[in-house]
Amino acid sequence: MYKIGAVCVALFFIVSCTDKTDAQSGPTAWEGGAPVDTVAVEALVVSRGQLVSTINASGTVAGVNEALVVSEAQGIIRRLSVAPGQRVREGQELLKIDDTIAALNVQRAKDQLDSAQLDLRANEQLAESGGSSTAALIRARSAASAARAQYETALKAFNDTTVRSPISGIVATRSEGVTVGNVISAFTRVARVVDNSSFKITVGLGEREIGLVRTGNPVSVSIPSALGSELVEGLVESTGGGADPSTGSYSVIISFANKWDNLVKSGMSASVEITSSEREPAIVIPLSALLRRNERYAVFVVKDNTVQVREVTPGQRSGVRTEILSGLSEGEHLVISGLSRLRDGTPVAVTLRGNSSERE
Numbered sequence: 001m002y003k004i005g006a007v008c009v010a011l012f013f014i015v016s017c018t019d020k021t022d023a024q025s026g027p028t029a030w031e032g033g034a035p036v037d038t039v040a041v042e043a044l045v046v047s048r049g050q051l052v053s054t055i056n057a058s059g060t061v062a063g064v065n066e067a068l069v070v071s072e073a074q075g076i077i078r079r080l081s082v083a084p085g086q087r088v089r090e091g092q093e094l095l096k097i098d099d100t101i102a103a104l105n106v107q108r109a110k111d112q113l114d115s116a117q118l119d120l121r122a123n124e125q126l127a128e129s130g131g132s133s134t135a136a137l138i139r140a141r142s143a144a145s146a147a148r149a150q151y152e153t154a155l156k157a158f159n160d161t162t163v164r165s166p167i168s169g170i171v172a173t174r175s176e177g178v179t180v181g182n183v184i185s186a187f188t189r190v191a192r193v194v195d196n197s198s199f200k201i202t203v204g205l206g207e208r209e210i211g212l213v214r215t216g217n218p219v220s221v222s223i224p225s226a227l228g229s230e231l232v233e234g235l236v237e238s239t240g241g242g243a244d245p246s247t248g249s250y251s252v253i254i255s256f257a258n259k260w261d262n263l264v265k266s267g268m269s270a271s272v273e274i275t276s277s278e279r280e281p282a283i284v285i286p287l288s289a290l291l292r293r294n295e296r297y298a299v300f301v302v303k304d305n306t307v308q309v310r311e312v313t314p315g316q317r318s319g320v321r322t323e324i325l326s327g328l329s330e331g332e333h334l335v336i337s338g339l340s341r342l343r344d345g346t347p348v349a350v351t352l353r354g355n356s357s358e359r360e
Helices: 002-017 099-131 135-159
Strands: 039-045 054-071 073-081 093-098 162-163 170-176 189-203 218-222 230-241 250-257 269-275 282-286 292-295 294-302 306-318 321-326 333-335 346-357
Touching: 039 054, 054 093, 054 170, 054 250, 093 189, 099 135, 218 250, 250 269, 333 346
Parallel strands: 039 346
Antiparallel strands: 039 333, 054 189, 054 269, 073 093, 093 162, 170 189, 189 250, 218 230, 218 269, 230 250, 282 321, 292 294, 294 306, 294 333, 306 321
16 A cells, blocks of 8 residues: 555656656656666766857748828729839829819819908908908908818819829739729729838747847848748848737847849748847756756766766756756766666766757
């Protein structure tokens, strides 16, 4: 009965330790009573380095400016001036809507404005000579202001019959149904114009990565669909000041110049490799060498041909590597294999496999 109970307790302890994913469980790591047989192990020389040298992410290419062109007028399309892929200038006509009624409204509003301004001048002259009351002058000024407003409204409606590009760039798309002879409604999307003089890519990074990125960091951009294996040099233009509530990620905007005219297009998929900001070198080890028991962490180090359990304090983690803030010193030998066979004091035969900061 007692043996069964002891086995159950031991099994419970082992299971409770193995649900941690950032380090191996180490139920025997702190125990003594090492076997006398020598265990062959591999080890790394403890060294300092950068936890993360580059950060990889993916996103979609976009023009430095992109404008959705919308018609504010309605009517029959009389002239269509552009097609997808055509380069346009800021202010260039994209389409023309029938302006017959709009032109008549402008002329009528202009006549009413001229009449109101003549009446206002007459009242002002009479007021100077005492022949007009203050109330009459106020009414004349109000009528002139109303006529001015009506004229400006009619003039805008007339101008809106010509849809122009708000920016210089390339017409990326033109909406279906935007053809000569069709009726267009107000606030209908006409086209999307992309300023491709330069490009930007927005990517999302996690909270462990965003702290390693600064404005101006160099970026290597890959757009295989357009450039094959050619890499593009870019820069981090800005980093988000807070996480996106829906995703928990922090946005980073990367910009790069257009050297290929229309070869690279808005909407293409891209991958980026951001060079992380330089930090003070820290002791870095592979996570596979780290043991965990409850909330305590340890590693095996080699001393006088035996292993010792060394409690350590982990720091930031990235991928399969972690910083060690205390407990290890440069030059010590860190065991990375055969951990389940080791206890404190186990004799070992060591084969060195390089430096800890360079191990992936």
